[in-house]
Amino acid sequence: MKVTEKDVAYVADLANLELTDQERAGMLRDLNSIFEYIERLSELDTSDVTPMAQVSDRYGVDKTKQGSARFSYASREDILEGLRKSLPREEALANAPDADEDFFKVPKVIER
Amino acid sequence: MDLKSLTIDAARTAVQERKTTALALAEAHYARIKQEDRQIGAFLTLSKERALEQADRIDRMAAEGKTLPPLGGVPVGIKDVMSTRGVRTTAGSKILEKYIPAYDCTAVARLEEAGAVVLGKTNCDEFAMGSSNENSAYHPVRNPRDLSRVPGGSSGGSAAAVAADMAVVALGSDTGGSIRQPASFCGVVGLMPTYGRVSRYGLIAFASSLDHIGPLAKTVKDAAIVLRTIAGRDPMDSTSADIPVPDYVAEIEKPVPGMKLGVAKEYFGEGLDDDVRQAVETAIDKLKGLGCEIVPVSLPHTPYAIPTYYLIATAEASSNLARYDGVRYGHRAPGVKTLSEMYRRSRDEGFGAEVKRRIMLGTYALSAGYYDAYYVKAQKVRTLLTRDFDEAFTKVDAIVTPTSPTAAFRLGEKSNDPLAMYLADIYTVTADLAGIPGISVSCGETKEQLPMGLQILGKHFDEATILQVANAYEQG
Numbered sequence: 287m288k289v290t291e292k293d294v295a296y297v298a299d300l301a302n303l304e305l306t307d308q309e310r311a312g313m314l315r316d317l318n319s320i321f322e323y324i325e326r327l328s329e330l331d332t333s334d335v336t337p338m339a340q341v342s343d344r345y346g347v348d349k350t351k352q353g354s355a356r357f358s359y360a361s362r363e364d365i366l367e368g369l370r371k372s373l374p375r376e377e378a379l380a381n382a383p384d385a386d387e388d389f390f391k392v393p394k395v396i397e398r
Numbered sequence: 399m400d401l402k403s404l405t406i407d408a409a410r411t412a413v414q415e416r417k418t419t420a421l422a423l424a425e426a427h428y429a430r431i432k433q434e435d436r437q438i439g440a441f442l443t444l445s446k447e448r449a450l451e452q453a454d455r456i457d458r459m460a461a462e463g464k465t466l467p468p469l470g471g472v473p474v475g476i477k478d479v480m481s482t483r484g485v486r487t488t489a490g491s492k493i494l495e496k497y498i499p500a501y502d503c504t505a506v507a508r509l510e511e512a513g514a515v516v517l518g519k520t521n522c523d524e525f526a527m528g529s530s531n532e533n534s535a536y537h538p539v540r541n542p543r544d545l546s547r548v549p550g551g552s553s554g555g556s557a558a559a560v561a562a563d564m565a566v567v568a569l570g571s572d573t574g575g576s577i578r579q580p581a582s583f584c585g586v587v588g589l590m591p592t593y594g595r596v597s598r599y600g601l602i603a604f605a606s607s608l609d610h611i612g613p614l615a616k617t618v619k620d621a622a623i624v625l626r627t628i629a630g631r632d633p634m635d636s637t638s639a640d641i642p643v644p645d646y647v648a649e650i651e652k653p654v655p656g657m658k659l660g661v662a663k664e665y666f667g668e669g670l671d672d673d674v675r676q677a678v679e680t681a682i683d684k685l686k687g688l689g690c691e692i693v694p695v696s697l698p699h700t701p702y703a704i705p706t707y708y709l710i711a712t713a714e715a716s717s718n719l720a721r722y723d724g725v726r727y728g729h730r731a732p733g734v735k736t737l738s739e740m741y742r743r744s745r746d747e748g749f750g751a752e753v754k755r756r757i758m759l760g761t762y763a764l765s766a767g768y769y770d771a772y773y774v775k776a777q778k779v780r781t782l783l784t785r786d787f788d789e790a791f792t793k794v795d796a797i798v799t800p801t802s803p804t805a806a807f808r809l810g811e812k813s814n815d816p817l818a819m820y821l822a823d824i825y826t827v828t829a830d831l832a833g834i835p836g837i838s839v840s841c842g843e844t845k846e847q848l849p850m851g852l853q854i855l856g857k858h859f860d861e862a863t864i865l866q867v868a869n870a871y872e873q874g
Contacts, residue, residue, distance in 0.1 A: 293762065301716060301761040302723070303754060304742040312751075313758055316816050320759060323817055324705040327775055330782065337777030338784060340607050341593035341833030342637045345858060360636035369633050370501070377500050381727035390725050395737050 289317045399426045401563040406472050406620045409566055410513070413460055413471035420453035420460075420471030424515050427473040431517070431564045439539045440549075440558040442478050444518035445485040449473070452515045468623055470513030475559040475568035478519040479526050480506050480611070481600040485516075489602045490524040490534040490552075493722050493729045493748025503600025504635070505569055505611045505628040512627045517565055520555030524750045525719065526571055526604045528552050529579060529822040532813050533752045540809070541584060543848060547806040550580030550822075556614045557584040567615045567624055571601060573608045574707055575802075575826025578838035581614055582801035582851025585840045587868070588614045589621040592859045593833035594639035596625075597632030605714035606637075608707075608830045618839065618869040622646035625861060641859055649862035650869040655689025657867065659854075660794035664700035665825055671804045673844040678800045681841040681852045681871065685798065688874050690867070695790040695797065699782045700828060704820055706783065707827040709763050709776035715753075716760030722748060755816060784832040791857045796864050799825050801838040801851030825853060835861045839868045 294313050298305050305313065347356040362368070372378075375388065384391040399418070412418045428446065435441055456471040476482060479489045481499035488494045502510075510516060523533035531539040531554030539554040541547040542562035549558040553570030557580035560568050570577040572590040581588025589612045596611045603609060613624035626647060631640045661682060666675060686692050724730035724744030731743035749757070763772035790797060803824060812819045829836040834855055841852035852871065856864035 289762070294758070297758055297762045297765060300765060301757050302720070302738075302741040302745055303749075303757065304746045305754070309751075309754065313755065316755055317759060317762065319817055320708065320820075324709060324772070327702055327705050327709075327779055330699075330702060330779060332775060332778035332782070335778040335781050337774050338781040339777055340637070341858075342639070345594065345639055345641070357636070359640055362633065373500050378726075380500070381497055383724055383728070383730035392725055393735060393737050393740055 289314060289321060401426060401430060404563070404566055405617055406469060406566060406623050409472045410466055410468070410470045413456060414466045416460060420456040420515060421450065423471055424449050424453045424473050424517065427517055427564060434562050434564060437540060437545060438542055438558050438562055439537045440520055440555040440562065440564060441475070441518045442488060442490070442521050442536055442555070443486045445482065445516050448485060449515045449517050452510060456513055456515070467511070467513035468627060469509060472514050472566050473517050474509060474514045475517055475520045475556055475565035476506055477522050477553050477556045477568065477570045479522060479571050479602045480569060481602065482506055482516065482519065485519065487519065487602070488536070489526070490522045490536065491748065491750065491753070492535040493745070495729065497727050499600070501600060504597040504632045506600065508628045509569070509624070520553070520559050520568055522555055523552035524753050525602065525715070526552040526573055526576055527715070527752050527756055529575070529819050530807070530809075530812065531555065531580070532809060533750060535750050538809060541806045543585060544806065544846075547808050547848070548583065550583035550802070550806060552576040553614060554580050557581055557586055557588065560584070560586045560614050560616060567613055567620050569611060569624075570614050572610045572612060572830065573604050573711060574830050575823040577610070577612050577614060578826050578836055578851065578853060579802050579823060581838040582840070583806040583849065585849030586614055586616060587618055587621050587837065587839050588612070589625060589837045589861070589865070590829065590835060591625060591629065591861055592835045594637050595835070595859065595861065596628050597635040597638040599632055599634035603718040605711040606718060607714060608711055610830070618650060618837070618865055618872050619647065621837070622650050622865050639859070644862055646862060646865055650865045652866050654867060654870040657690045657796070657863075658693050658794040659685060659690045659867065660693050660695035660790050660797040662695050662697045662700070662790070662797060662799065664697050665799035669803050669821065669824070670800060674800050674802070674804060674850050677842040677850045678798070678852055682798055684874060685867065685871060688870050693794050695794055697786040697790060697828070699779065699786050702779050703783055703828040703831065704824055706776045706779045707823070707831060708759065708820060709772050710780065710831070712756045712760030713763050713773050714760070716757045716764060719753070719757055752816070780831050783828055787832045787834055796867055797855040799853045799855065801825060801853040805844045805846070805848035805850050829855050834858055835864055837864045837868045839872055
């Protein structure tokens with residue numbers, strides 16, 4: 287398997303990165319070298335192994351239940367002003383690169 | 399004032415007994431920072447106003463004769479990946495250069511409730527991605543023991559701040575070794591708790607299933623005091639475990655004779671520097687002399703840990719870092735005309751080279767056609783790596799290894815070879831993947847007088863045992 291220029295362009299697009307020509311060339315070199323190293327995982331037969339997504343799968347879970355019900359220890363009521371009060375609007379907008387009094391502002395999305 | 403020997407208890411007691419004040423302690427540390435940090439570069443932002451306000455509160459308590467909380471008046475540093483209300487938090491990235499959080503990270507809030515005085519935010523690799531601190535978008539950190547060398551990473555600023563007496567203790571974060579490896583390079587103690595032991599609320603996410611907060615300290619006891627303070631269930635982090643927090647400070651005093659320590663040959667193979675090998679073998683002999691039984695164990699999947707780590711960590715990072723879009727906070731490129739152009743240019747300008755590399759790597763591993771071959775494959779190997787530890791821990795109480803294959807390397811030595819840099823984490827990443835706790839304690843110096851680290855790994859939620867062994871080693 288080899289990462290191609292086309293792959294780099296495609297993945298950059300997915301990741302919302304533009305990248306300069308120089309960056310793309312570097313990325314091509316680095317990704318190939320890293321994936322070559324990663325290839326060693328294919329030496330392992332994992333056909334009967336369960337994937338591990340979370341360490342929390344290993345403690346606190348109710349193994350008699352299915353799906354998210356297993357994590358009932360972490361559940362709580364869905365309440366509007368619960369664990370932390372919602373931020374006042376001006377505080378929530380304080381870090382915005384562009385905002386008016388009520389909203390975050392972005393370039394126009396819908397073309398007429 | 400001798401800052402070198404100043405531990406948590408020494409500082410707190412001095413303030414309690416009015417031999418000094420919290421204010422004077424904070425000022426002494428700021429003076430030290432002013433004098434030393436121009437060369438070292440451990441701090442990115444100082445939070446003087448907040449520190450002095452807290453110091454004043456503690457001093458008033460002491461003056462009124464009230465018993466101070468466990469960290470009353472103790473000056474601390476906080477890695478700049480932890481949110482601090484009203485104090486700039488950059489994660490070492492240009493994309494967050496002007497970001498001022500509206501809330502506090504739980505670990506920081508708990509430290510402050512326990513009386514700690516937050517001096518400021520410590521430098522780190524951008525979004526904690528790095529092993530040398532050279533990936534900070536602001537400036538590198540230099541190792542206080544040798545300014546031509548790196549302090550390790552990504553919590554390099556926290557390790558250097560403690561090593562150079564610019565803070566009594568500091569908080570760091572560990573995703574692949576980022577607390578333990580810099581602790582080893584700078585000659586301090588670094589503790590990564592079990593995944594879920596300490597809340598991640600307010601920690602700027604790198605890889606959510608691997609991120610841990612923990613202390614860097616001058617002594618094992620100080621690490622235990624900090625852990626006792628920050629550990630425990632937090633409703634704001636659903637992965638924080640509802641498991642009682644023991645009194646780690648009392649636990650560390652328990653005797654070690656009879657304790658079984660595992661030594662895995664996989665951690666002593668190719669790439670391990672001779673000085674480090676010798677120092678760790680000497681340390682193991684010392685533990686044996688203290689009454690521990692040394693038992694050979696095998697962790698056969700160890701050679702697969704780095705590739706597994708770099709798939710899982712980057713996949714999670716590519717998802718976590720999608721939030722930096724220039725809309726609600728963070729850098730927005732000027733003069734953009736469309737939304738798509740705004741996302742791309744803001745991210746292009748805001749992220750550094752290593753962060754882009756990892757986003758690309760992770761996005762690739764998650765993309766259609768590769769998801770099963772890479773991401774799911776890595777999750778399966780993660781299971782195998784965890785089983786290795788489960789198996790070993792049926793025979794032993796803890797496992798001792800080197801923290802890093804070498805002592806601190808020179809600035810620039812590995813910065814053009816990402817793979818060589820990734821291999822600096824070869825002995826630390828597996829614990830992050832398995833979610834088990836690990837501690838690094840200093841175990842001597844190389845011929846060039848550079849510190850090295852002994853790593854002690856433990857069972858899930860058994861920080862008490864590794865702290866106990868580390869303390870016995872340190873005191874013995």
